[in-house]
Amino acid sequence: MSATGVFVPPALIFPRKKMNPLLYKGAPNGTLPLVSNTGYMNSHLFIDWLKHFVKHAKPSAEDPVMLIADNHTSHFSLLAVLFCRENHIIFLTLPPHASHVLQQLDKCFFPPLKALYSSEAEKWLVQNPGKVTLAPLDKNCIVAVAPEEHEVSPSTSQIYVSIQLIVPLLRHEQRGAKRKRKSKIMTSSPFKNLLEKNEKDKVELEEAKANRARKKNKKMGTN
Numbered sequence: 001m002s003a004t005g006v007f008v009p010p011a012l013i014f015p016r017k018k019m020n021p022l023l024y025k026g027a028p029n030g031t032l033p034l035v036s037n038t039g040y041m042n043s044h045l046f047i048d049w050l051k052h053f054v055k056h057a058k059p060s061a062e063d064p065v066m067l068i069a070d071n072h073t074s075h076f077s078l079l080a081v082l083f084c085r086e087n088h089i090i091f092l093t094l095p096p097h098a099s100h101v102l103q104q105l106d107k108c109f110f111p112p113l114k115a116l117y118s119s120e121a122e123k124w125l126v127q128n129p130g131k132v133t134l135a136p137l138d139k140n141c142i143v144a145v146a147p148e149e150h151e152v153s154p155s156t157s158q159i160y161v162s163i164q165l166i167v168p169l170l171r172h173e174q175r176g177a178k179r180k181r182k183s184k185i186m187t188s189s190p191f192k193n194l195l196e197k198n199e200k201d202k203v204e205l206e207e208a209k210a211n212r213a214r215k216k217n218k219k220m221g222t223n
Contacts (some may be wrong), residue, residue: 001105001109008030008052008053008056008057009028009029009031009032009034009044009049009056010027010028010031010032011031011033011034011049011052012027012031012032012033012034013032013034013035013036013039013040013041013045014034014035014039015035015036015038015039016035017035017037017117018035019033020031030056031049031051032052034048034049037180038154039189040074040114042074043073043074043076043077043079043080045074046074046075046077046080047080047083049091050083050084051083052089053067053089054087054089055106059087059088059089060088061088063088064088064089064090065089065090066090066091066092067084067089067090067091067092068092068093068094068104069092069093069094070092070093071093071094071095071096072096075093076093077217108218110205132167172212183210
């Protein structure tokens, strides 16, 4: 976005391996769809964005363009610097740890954009029931999820849920078997009694073993 309010079409980065056109359906005309493993910018995607920028900003030797970017590592690769030189782009990066003062977009552009995006997203959710809806969980609720690509009927995307059936998983179940935890964290009341009972039985078993050992030692000492 320029100081006069002129901006190039946005680039959308999705954390995927392959792009799905449905993800940017309805995006502004000229939107550049990108994918990366993390969903964040990298040096390769930045070159793609620079080409996108040149296409719309049209810098030239007679009319060069200044591009101001933050100090992210993806922005100052050798390929990016050479590309800017060859395409009449004066590339300026802001010093680190100064974004709260110097980054004009963070101060003036992104806050209202986030607020308006949230407002429009809420309107879309209300006006498009059966696709993706979010609602507070009452005693009984309907959780609607996005239909699959080859789903025949959108009604099958609605799942009737009772709030009593929604129970958080124990942490060791959420993380799988990658790590063995020394202790189980009781995060949900349906499991609390069971865990307490198991712990109590374990203590009683240890006490019984200790008592048998003491009796055995005492008997051996008497003999």
